[in-house]
Amino acid sequence: QVQLVQSGAEVKKPGSSVKVSCRTSGGTFSSYVINWVRQAPGQGLEWMGGITPIFGSPKYADKFQGRVTISADISTSTVYMELNSLTSEDTAVFYCASNFDGLEVLWGQGTLVTVSA
Amino acid sequence: EIVLTQSPGTLSLSPGERATLYCRASQSVSSSYLVWYQQKPGQAPRLLIYGASLRATGVPDRFSGSGSGTDFTLTISRLEPDDFAVYYCHQHDTSLRGWTFGQGTKVEAK
Numbered sequence: 001q002v003q004l005v006q007s008g009a010e011v012k013k014p015g016s017s018v019k020v021s022c023r024t025s026g027g028t029f030s031s032y033v034i035n036w037v038r039q040a041p042g043q044g045l046e047w048m049g050g051i052t053p054i055f056g057s058p059k060y061a062d063k064f065q066g067r068v069t070i071s072a073d074i075s076t077s078t079v080y081m082e083l084n085s086l087t088s089e090d091t092a093v094f095y096c097a098s099n100f101d102g103l104e105v106l107w108g109q110g111t112l113v114t115v116s117a
Numbered sequence: 118e119i120v121l122t123q124s125p126g127t128l129s130l131s132p133g134e135r136a137t138l139y140c141r142a143s144q145s146v147s148s149s150y151l152v153w154y155q156q157k158p159g160q161a162p163r164l165l166i167y168g169a170s171l172r173a174t175g176v177p178d179r180f181s182g183s184g185s186g187t188d189f190t191l192t193i194s195r196l197e198p199d200d201f202a203v204y205y206c207h208q209h210d211t212s213l214r215g216w217t218f219g220q221g222t223k224v225e226a227k
Contacts, residue, residue, distance in 0.1 A: 047216040
């Protein structure tokens, strides 16, 4: 059974960067779009972007363009999301998720990123 | 970009009552890629409905989804205490520019 396993919680200073990982286990990985979604405290779900590892060309939401980098390491079945120039408004849970070209959507467990001086 | 608008924002109901949640798309969405989630505080979204009307594994049959084109509905036939949560619709068609989510409907106890 395919699972998406994310890295652990992070605490960052304003102005710094964070890199969150998402490892796929139990299935093929490189042909499917892996997406990243942000959820700020008490807020809704917000698509940040996604990547098809085998092609390596990410797509980004306009809101995050220029500040986020999504990359993939096929050898370790891992996708990364790096967010730069962090502010307190970036305090959120970040999820990776994919439909693996099917009708259902599978989610990682989420990674809490706290931005605090 | 497709915009999904959910209504109402908040639904105040009692256990045993019927809940009807709406999701309207700004342009036609493939039913195949329309899903509904339930989310409780501190938890990841839980997939309830996929393909607009198919229940995910383990989802009770009091949850049902319907709709096509631009209008989709999630119905909870008889609310149980465990159903009070926030519900999101989501289109995940990877052929489009990107994913979009509704802003959520909170179902709260009256």
